[in-house]
Amino acid sequence: MSMNKELVEPTMGKENGNVVVLDFWASPYAMRTKIALREKGVEFEVQEEDLWNKSELLLKSNPVHKKVPVLIHNNTSIPESLVQVQYIDETWTEAASFFPTDPQSRATARFWTDFADKTISFEGGKKIWGNKKGEEQEKGKKEFIESLKILEAELGDKSYFGGETFGYVDIALVPFYSWFYALEKCGDFSVEAECPNIVAWGKRCVERNSVAASLPESEKVYQQVLKLRQIFGVE
Amino acid sequence: MSMNKELVEPTMGKENGNVVVLDFWASPYAMRTKIALREKGVEFEVQEEDLWNKSELLLKSNPVHKKVPVLIHNNTSIPESLVQVQYIDETWTEAASFFPTDPQSRATARFWTDFADKTISFEGGKKIWGNKKGEEQEKGKKEFIESLKILEAELGDKSYFGGETFGYVDIALVPFYSWFYALEKCGDFSVEAECPNIVAWGKRCVERNSVAASLPESEKVYQQVLKLRQIFGVE
Structure with a gap:
């Protein structure tokens, strides 16, 4: 793969x-x-x-x-x-599949993609950047960090979620890595302090041309989030 | 298939x-x-x-x-x-696959399963049975019927969602057919009046041994829902 x-x-x-x-x-x-x-x-x-x-x-x-x-x-x-x-x-089956071949590993990839999709999502992040400092934002941060820690535990010391090969879970999750900086600035916390392996994994993914070409600069995302905060009346 | x-x-x-x-x-x-x-x-x-x-x-x-x-x-x-x-x-690949073979039809099946999963869900139904008659329940009914009508339009006059063959979308959606009666009783409406093709499809699915053996009686589901309403303090 x-x-x-x-x-x-x-x-x-x-x-x-x-x-x-x-x-x-x-x-x-x-x-x-x-x-x-x-x-x-x-x-x-x-x-x-x-x-x-x-x-x-x-x-x-x-x-x-x-x-x-x-x-x-x-x-x-x-x-x-x-x-x-x-x-x-x-x-496009000429290039390697995003999935492993055995049904059990495929199920594992689908399970974690579904989990990541439901927790580390635009809506999940919005609970942090879409609120002023206070109880609601703290709740959003807590949920976000708890979910990311579950993913951190699943990742362990593997290179990618599937092992040595970049695949389905990585593709689904890594875009949110480009939003971490904006969430950290709005929520006043450090993802790396909470989930060092996830941040190391994000850096590893960005070394791939496919990811580097698709993820915007963190600072640009942060400026966009500041605009969203104005649109949604947060500040 | x-x-x-x-x-x-x-x-x-x-x-x-x-x-x-x-x-x-x-x-x-x-x-x-x-x-x-x-x-x-x-x-x-x-x-x-x-x-x-x-x-x-x-x-x-x-x-x-x-x-x-x-x-x-x-x-x-x-x-x-x-x-x-x-x-x-x-x-278990000896028996026919739940999916068609061409990528476009597979994408269609995944899209509608995802849609059904997000709308015609336990949580979606709970907005009907989990509320007394009133504004919240009406809102839940409206959402439920609107989503089911989108599925009704997609089904059209096909036998199953994928055409002539029972497959992934049918497997994902048909279990909720066994909850329709309970929702109708709690919400005072008729699914058949709103979505006759969906009800005809549900009846067609129940003719299959696999579905008949897996779906409980509608009356039994309704009695369970009445218990849930007590547990959740609805009545």
């Missing part, structure tokens, strides 16, 4: 029809899709959305959720980031 | 080691797992849990969520019903 990015030439998208991602640069969910495409060496076009004035294409291609990211491939639109990551894995 | 229950002898569990489901009879999530095992013709043992006094085995085998169902196979425990259904599909 090794994913040597050097071996995969970014030409598969062209061979397999046009690939477009309806994107918002700070969306951790959209980052998953871009990482997955880059891991597979698929060329794609990014169409940046204004989330306060969504395009007709976004509304038409994701009528149920009306959310980014949407993956458009050969004029078929696929919503929902984890559905997209699995679709990408099953469509 | 046809699943002819007659062709699958219930012996595969024995050949492949011991299979146990930590169960609660009224749990729609546990019903998914039992349906999946029965579709594959896998013999399994059911261990009924008292959810107000959970067994050591349950706490040990699902330490993160501490919830039923847990699937135990060859002394390995797998929590989370949808993870289990996929594990069952990938482990």
Whole structure:
């Protein structure tokens, strides 16, 4: 299941029809899709959305959720980031799979991705940045740190969640690493002090071209979060 | 992807080691797992849990969520019903897969299962049965019916969500069909009046042995819901 990015030439998208991602640069969910495409060496076009004035294409291609990211491939639109990551894995099979082969390890990967998705989420983070200092924010921090510690325990001293190979859980979780700095600044805490292995894992993931190219600078995310705090009336 | 229950002898569990489901009879999530095992013709043992006094085995085998169902196979425990259904599909491959083969149809199945899982859920239903008549219950009914209508539109006049073949979306959603009567009684509405195709689909699914053997009687679920209303102080 090794994913040597050097071996995969970014030409598969062209061979397999046009690939477009309806994107918002700070969306951790959209980052998953871009990482997955880059891991597979698929060329794609990014169409940046204004989330306060969504395009007709976004509304038409994701009528149920009306959310980014949407993956458009050969004029078929696929919503929902984890559905997209699995679709990408099953469509571009020339590159290594994001999943191990045995059913038990696959179940483990799905379990932890589901756990990460439900806890280390935009909504989870919003309990920290979306509140002023006080009881609600403390509750949000506590939940966030507790969940991250469960993931830290699962990671242990492995390189990636699946072992030596970057895979499904890593793709699903690492986008949130780019939001840690903003959460730390808003919540006045240190993720590294609480979960040193998770931070070391995040740094390791960012060494991959696919992740580095898909994650924005932490400072830029923080500035975006400050804007969100104004929009949501936090400050 | 046809699943002819007659062709699958219930012996595969024995050949492949011991299979146990930590169960609660009224749990729609546990019903998914039992349906999946029965579709594959896998013999399994059911261990009924008292959810107000959970067994050591349950706490040990699902330490993160501490919830039923847990699937135990060859002394390995797998929590989370949808993870289990996929594990069952990938482990007992002699019987037909719950998924179609092309990536696009697989993505469609995953998308609708995720949608159903997030909307037609225990928590979604609780907004109806867990409230007295009034504003909160009306809100819960409205959300439930709106989501079910989206699923009704997706189903259209197909036999099952994937077309002619009973599959992943059907397995994930049909357990909630056994709760419709209880929701109707508590919320004073008719699912059939709102979503006739969904009710026809539910009846069609119950004609399958796997579903019939896994879904409890609607009246029994209603009596359980009345008990829950007492426990939660609704009446």
